[in-house]
Amino acid sequence: MLDTNTDGVDQRVSTGELPSWQRIDERVTEAYERNVADEGGRVADYIPELAAVDPSQFGICVADVGGGLHSAGDADVEFTIQSVSKAFVYALVCAEFGHDEVGRLVGVNNTGLAFNSVMAIELNDGHPMNPMVNAGAIATTALMPGATLAEKWENVRTGLSEFAGRQLTMDGDVYRSESETNTRNEAIAKLLKSYGRVTGDSTGLVDIYTRQCSLRVTAQDLAIMGATLADGGVNPVTKQRVVSPIVCRDTLAVLATSGLYERSGEWMFEIGLPGKSGVSGGIVTVAPGKGALGAFSPRLDSAGNSVRGQKATAALSRSLGLNIFASDSEGDRHDV
Numbered sequence: 318m319l320d321t322n323t324d325g326v327d328q329r330v331s332t333g334e335l336p337s338w339q340r341i342d343e344r345v346t347e348a349y350e351r352n353v354a355d356e357g358g359r360v361a362d363y364i365p366e367l368a369a370v371d372p373s374q375f376g377i378c379v380a381d382v383g384g385g386l387h388s389a390g391d392a393d394v395e396f397t398i399q400s401v402s403k404a405f406v407y408a409l410v411c412a413e414f415g416h417d418e419v420g421r422l423v424g425v426n427n428t429g430l431a432f433n434s435v436m437a438i439e440l441n442d443g444h445p446m447n448p449m450v451n452a453g454a455i456a457t458t459a460l461m462p463g464a465t466l467a468e469k470w471e472n473v474r475t476g477l478s479e480f481a482g483r484q485l486t487m488d489g490d491v492y493r494s495e496s497e498t499n500t501r502n503e504a505i506a507k508l509l510k511s512y513g514r515v516t517g518d519s520t521g522l523v524d525i526y527t528r529q530c531s532l533r534v535t536a537q538d539l540a541i542m543g544a545t546l547a548d549g550g551v552n553p554v555t556k557q558r559v560v561s562p563i564v565c566r567d568t569l570a571v572l573a574t575s576g577l578y579e580r581s582g583e584w585m586f587e588i589g590l591p592g593k594s595g596v597s598g599g600i601v602t603v604a605p606g607k608g609a610l611g612a613f614s615p616r617l618d619s620a621g622n623s624v625r626g627q628k629a630t631a632a633l634s635r636s637l638g639l640n641i642f643a644s645d646s647e648g649d650r651h652d653v
C-alpha cells in the first residue's frame with residue numbers, strides 16, 4: 318500500500334450541490350427518452366437464466382442525498398444485482414476491518430483483465446488485487462462477519478438491505494441457474510485457497526457469493542444504495558447510518574478505478590464518477606455529497622456493461638453537472 322502518512326490530518330469534504338428538483342426530473346426524463354430506442358448490445362447468456370430476460374426493459378432513477386427520488390421508465394422492475402453487490406459487500410467488509418487491513422488482504426488495484434480472470438490471480442502471486450472482479454470479490458465475501466457460512470450470508474443480505482432501505486430477497490431461478498454453471502468461480506475460489514488467501518469451504522463460499530449476486534433490486538434501489546455512499550453512509554430515505562464516511566470514501570475510490578471492468582478508464586474519461594456495473598444490466602453511479610444514479614437495461618457491451626445504462630448515465634453526468642473533474646473558469650456552476 319502507498320504510504321501517504323496522513324495520520325492526524327483533519328479530514329475535510331469536497332462536494333457540491335445538485336440542480337433544483339424540477340431540473341433533475343426533466344434531465345432524467347430527457348436521458349431516458351434520448352436512449353430508450355437504442356437496441357445496441359447483447360443480453361448476458363453465460364448464466365442461462367439471464368438470457369431469458371426481456372431486453373427492452375430500461376429504467377433510471379436519481380436519488381438525491383435529501384431522499385428525493387427522480388425516476389423514468391422501468392425504475393421499479395426487479396433484476397438480480399450481480400456484480401453491483403461487490404461495491405456494497407466491500408463497504409461492509411471495510412466497516413468491519415478498516416482501511417489498512419482490507420487494503421492488505423484484498424488490494425485496491427485494477428487488474429486490467431476480464432472480471433472472471435484466473436490469470437490475474439497468477440500474475441500477482443495469488444493476491445486477488447481488485448475487490449470489484451470475481452477473485453477479489455469472493456475473497457471479500459469470505460471476510461464478511463459470521464461464524465458460519467449461513468451467518469455470513471445473512472449478514473450480506475441484511476447489510477445490502479440496509480443500503481437499499483428495504484428487505485432484499487434472492488431470485489431462486491437465477492441462483493440455481495448460476496450455481497449449475499459456476500465452475501469457473503469455484504476454480505477461482507480453489508486457486509485463492511491454494512494460495513492461502515481464503516480458508517475453509519471454498520465451494521460454500523462461492524455459494525454465498527452466488528446468492529449475493531442473485532439478490533433482487535430495482536434501479537431505484539441502486540440509486541438509494543448509491544446515495545447512501547454519497548451521503549457519508551446514511552441512507553437518505555430511511556435516515557439509518559449503514560457505514561461511516563471513511564468507508565464511503567474508501568469504497569468510492571475503488572469503484573472509481575475498477576467499477577466498469579476493463580473499461581473503467583473509458584468510463585472515468587466519459588462520466589467522471591465512481592460507478593459499478595453488473596452483467597444483468599444494472600449500474601450504480603455515485604456523485605459524492607450529491608446523490609446517485611441507478612440504471613437498468615439488460616443489453617451489454619463486450620466488457621459486460623449496460624449499453625443504455627452507460628449512455629443515460631453519461632447524459633446525466635453532464636446535464637446535472639456531476640463529473641468530479643469538470644470545472645469552469647466562468648463559474649457557471651452556480652447557475653442552477
Ligand code: GLU
Nearest residue numbers: 399400432451530595596
Ligand atoms: N455472478 C456473476 C459472476 O460471478 C457476476 C458477474 C458480474 O456481474 O460481473 O459471474
